[in-house]
Amino acid sequence: MAIQTLDKEVVIIGSGPAGLTAAIYSARANLKPLLIDAPVDAHKQTAPGGQLMITTDVENYPGFSEGIQGPDLMIEFRKQAERFGTEFLEEWITEVDLSERPFILRTDNYIVNAQTLIIATGASAKWLGIPGEAKVPNGFGGNGVSACATCDGPLPAFRNKTLVVVGGGDTAMEEATFLTRYAAKVYVVHRRDKLRASKIMQDKALHNEKIEFIWDTGVEEIVGQDDCGVTGVRLRNLKTNKERVLPCEGVFIAIGHKPNTDLFRGQLDMDEVGYLKTSGHSTATNIPGVFACGDVQDSVYRQAVTAAGTGCMSALDAERFLDHLPVAMPSGEEVTMEGEHITQDHRVIIEPDGSMIPNQPDKVLAKEK
Ligand code: NDP
Numbered sequence: 220m221a222i223q224t225l226d227k228e229v230v231i232i233g234s235g236p237a238g239l240t241a242a243i244y245s246a247r248a249n250l251k252p253l254l255i256d257a258p259v260d261a262h263k264q265t266a267p268g269g270q271l272m273i274t275t276d277v278e279n280y281p282g283f284s285e286g287i288q289g290p291d292l293m294i295e296f297r298k299q300a301e302r303f304g305t306e307f308l309e310e311w312i313t314e315v316d317l318s319e320r321p322f323i324l325r326t327d328n329y330i331v332n333a334q335t336l337i338i339a340t341g342a343s344a345k346w347l348g349i350p351g352e353a354k355v356p357n358g359f360g361g362n363g364v365s366a367c368a369t370c371d372g373p374l375p376a377f378r379n380k381t382l383v384v385v386g387g388g389d390t391a392m393e394e395a396t397f398l399t400r401y402a403a404k405v406y407v408v409h410r411r412d413k414l415r416a417s418k419i420m421q422d423k424a425l426h427n428e429k430i431e432f433i434w435d436t437g438v439e440e441i442v443g444q445d446d447c448g449v450t451g452v453r454l455r456n457l458k459t460n461k462e463r464v465l466p467c468e469g470v471f472i473a474i475g476h477k478p479n480t481d482l483f484r485g486q487l488d489m490d491e492v493g494y495l496k497t498s499g500h501s502t503a504t505n506i507p508g509v510f511a512c513g514d515v516q517d518s519v520y521r522q523a524v525t526a527a528g529t530g531c532m533s534a535l536d537a538e539r540f541l542d543h544l545p546v547a548m549p550s551g552e553e554v555t556m557e558g559e560h561i562t563q564d565h566r567v568i569i570e571p572d573g574s575m576i577p578n579q580p581d582k583v584l585a586k587e588k
Contacts, residue, residue, distance in 0.1 A: 235269020237513025351441030363449030
């Protein structure tokens with residue numbers, strides 16, 4: 220097939236809650252967005268719809284008083300985006316060029332020129348890669364093994380049970396502390412004798428009487444039975460090499476997430492883990508006209524509802540940018556499509572040629588009115 224060229228005002232990459240919410244808003248604003256998402260690939264473990272496609276009960280997404288299955292929720296998101304005219308393209312993006320507008324996105328079959336780009340490529344939980352961890356039927360994933368305590372901790376399967384959290388960072392401390400609301404006991408298994416988590420998060424976990432730490436220890440295997448799920452973890456002390464099985468009924472893997480940002484490396488500002496940096500006041504990245512929403516720019520909240528919220532923000536930011544209005548940048552300045560910069564204190568406009576003019580209402584016009 221010959222390479223086709225598409226010219227679009229708004230292009231969204233990613234079809235989780237953030238990307239689809241951005242699509243709903245920009246489609247309703249008549250911007251005819253194109254949403255590009257990864258095709259289904261069993262080997263790369265990708266499927267349109269994002270992380271909720273591998274979740275079962277979603278009990279905390281507002282509007283569903285009885286809860287909803289993750290995949291069913293994403294079908295509703297998608298239908299809503301389709302209803303307002305979002306176009307979908309299932310292609311791997313191989314290259315992006317953000318050096319000038321229109322931004323250029325290349326796939327095997329298309330060149331897409333985008334006036335604005337909304338990045339909603341999400342993040343993926345890291346896994347240990349040990350026996351028993353894979354999703355049912357190959358392991359106990361979804362049957363006692365999870366990578367999200369906020370999503371799954373309150374489910375009946377984990378209430379009043381003995382649980383294991385693996386990891387020593389902020390996520391592990393937060394998840395362990397959260398789980399003590401429901402669990403009878405929480406073990407934190409960490410591979411070293413020092414935590415990576417911030418002091419405040421460490422202190423909360425270390426002083427929680429339901430939490431017990433198991434130091435210098437790796438999890439070698441998650442054991443259980445198909446009918447009742449997880450029954451324990453096989454641990455190995457990394458200093459003594461001694462192995463033992465610790466009985467438990469649930470395992471939460473909290474060893475970090477990997478934001479899906481490799482495509483943008485060297486072009487967009489990222490933190491040391493790879494999360495895209497956005498303005499505190501908008502979803503703008505360091506390149507005017509490129510916005511980021513959802514888990515790709517959020518290492519803290521990581522909820523479907525916060526992703527959807529920032530997706531809505533991205534669409535409104537893109538709309539504003541295309542209307543030639545100023546958008547807040549991570550630097551604190553505001554920037555327009557024409558390249559005008561409004562200083563952080565809002566007093567001066569710096570024109571693209573470097574000239575400066577006061578950012579004050581025109582007094583003559585104000586008088587005439
Ligand atoms: P981190 O990378 O900070 O921590 C990951 C932890 O998992 C480390 O303790 C690491 O061990 C351990 N680990 C990694 N790989 C393995 C492995 N293969 N086997 C065993 N253990 C492993 O990730 P987090 O998700 O905890 O945090 C990411 C970022 O998000 C941080 O900047 C954090 O501050 C932030 N965050 C903030 C929160 C908040 O403020 N509320 C909440 C959650 C996250 P080791 O220490 O030995 O490397």
